[in-house]
Each structure stands twice: as C-alpha cells, then as structure tokens.
Amino acid sequence: MSVTTGVIAAILATLEPYLVWHDVHVNREILDGFLLALLVLLALAAHDRASPGLAAATGAVAGLAILSNARLLLLPFVVAAFVAWQPLPGRRALLTLLVLVGAIAVITPWVVRNQVVIGCATVTTDSRALWKANNPATHDVLARGGWIDDVPDLPNVPPWPEKAAGISVAAAKAVDECAQSRFYRDKVLDFWRDHPGEKGRLALQAVGMLWSPFFSVAADDPGQQGVSDLAQRTVEPAFAVVLYALSLWGAFLAPRRFVVLAALLLGFNTAAAMVFAGTTRYRTPWDFLLALLAAFALERAWGLVTERRRPPVSSAAR
Secondary structure, three states: OOHHHHHHHHHHHHOOHHHHHHHHHOOHHHHHHHHHHHHHHHHHHHHHHOOHHHHHHHHHHHHHHHHHOHHHOOHHHHHHHHHOOOOOHHHHHHHHHHHHHHHHHHHHHHHHHHHHHOOOOOOOOOHHHHHHOOOOOHHHHHHOOOOHHHOOOOOOOOOOHHHHHHHOHHHHHHOOHHHHHHHHHHHHHHHHHHOHHHHHHHHHHHHHHHHOOOOOOHHHOOOOOHHHHHHHHHHHHHHHHHHHHHHHHHOOOOOHHHHHHHHHHHHHHHHHHHHOOOOHHHHHHHHHHHHHHHHHHHHHHHHHHHHHHOOOOOOOOO
C-alpha cells in the first residue's frame, strides 16, 4: 500500500524479541521465516497476475519449506487454494496444478533419495517425534513446562538414529529407519483411535501454547539469569500482546487478499500445532504476517494523530 507500511512491518518483524534472542543460533525457525516470507510474496504476485510461472515458483518455495520442516507437508494445498482464488475459471485448475507440481518437483529428489538409501519413499522417518507429541503422557509433561523430548521413551525399543549415531557407527548402521517410522506411526494412529478425548485435550493445549504471549516451555528459555532473564520474560510477552492487538485492527485496513492469505496461513499453522504440538518457537516464523497487519494499523494511527495536530482552517481562508 505504501513504502511506509513496508518499512514499519520490516522493523516490527526484525525486532521480534524472540528472534533477536535466538537468531544467533540460526535456528530452523529463522530459516522457516525466510522461506515463508518468500512464499507469501510469490503467492500474492501469482494471485494478482494469475501467472503460471509464479504459481510454479510458489509451489517450489513451498516444497523447500517442507524439506525444512515436515510439519508443513500440506502447505502447498493451502497456498494453491489462495493462488487459484478469483482468477477466471479456466485458469484456476491450471494455477492449482502448477503450485502442486512445483512443490512435488522440489520434494521428489529427496523422497527418491530416501527410497534408495534407507528403503522407503518418505519426506521424513522421524515419526518418533510425532509419537512423543501424541501419547497419554504428553499433556502432563507439557503442562509442567517440559517439552515433548521429556516424554518417557517406550521400554525395550531400539535407539532412534540420532541416539544410535552417538553410540557407534555400527549401531547407527543397524537402525532400520523405515521400520521404526512405521512402528511409531502406528502408535500415533492407535492413540488417536483409542483416546480421542485425550487427543482433543492435547489439541486445545497446543493451540494455547502456540498463541500464548508467555513462554510455556522451559526449553524456549536459553538459560539467561538476572536482568536478561527478566527482560526476556517481560519484553517478549508485551511485544506479542501489542502485536496481536495491532494486527486485529490492521485486518480491517489491509487489502482483502492479503488478509485472506494471512488467515489461511495462520490457520494452517494452528492446525499443524493441533496435530503435533505448539510452542512459541513454532509461532514466531509466522509473526511477520502479524507485523504486516500491524503496520497498517500503526500507519492509520499516525495519520489520525497528524490530523488532530493539524491547525484548523479559518473561515476566512476557506
């Protein structure tokens, strides 16, 4: 809408306290944020121009995001729905197809590599992490401020690849990743089928943890003490609360197509948390969407302030 809006949004996104405290580690969430920002830019351009090339590029970036984070596996479908929204009917199917084809083209080499090297065509074999987030012990561990890593392991199960690699090369080579992935995946499906009420409770807990302005997982705190710890536990929540309030106002001011895209993506991330787990670091890569919405509100607020300060025009001058 204006250069000012973009600059304000960039400042807000850059000064996100959580990212400032963690970006020195170049965490995966930092890289996710970059890919998601690029995805939003391409999706908006593909939508506005109904461009086949931009639609394919949007899908390709969605594929890269999936390789960075398997939680985003269904992201191309969400983005394809937006890109194909409103163009002429004859273009909708083509744009949808190209987004999906772009994503598949990026993901396929990795899936083929897994088939050749470890024996199963998959994006990830880490079903153990999904099981850690979906079993009867998960809720209480998270409620105490722990993380899914703290959920007790099953007794008498083979070591997972990372642990096996820490034992010895021979132990790492002995791990059947595909069999282990199927084992934990079946455990997750059994939990969903046998404990739907508990899964519903976990899903609600995940949403609360994802959107809470306060740290809900002790692992999110890198261990500062004194003033640094106090600042992290006060500045970040205050920033999040103000960001939420401004983004809600901005949703009434920003262009409809961007509001729709932001709602789709934030809703998708919330649904992913309900399936897996929620925490501050899973929200922050998406906070630039809130920063963009908040920028519209701040620019409007500044406009209202300057209007009030402007001296009234006298009747003689009129």
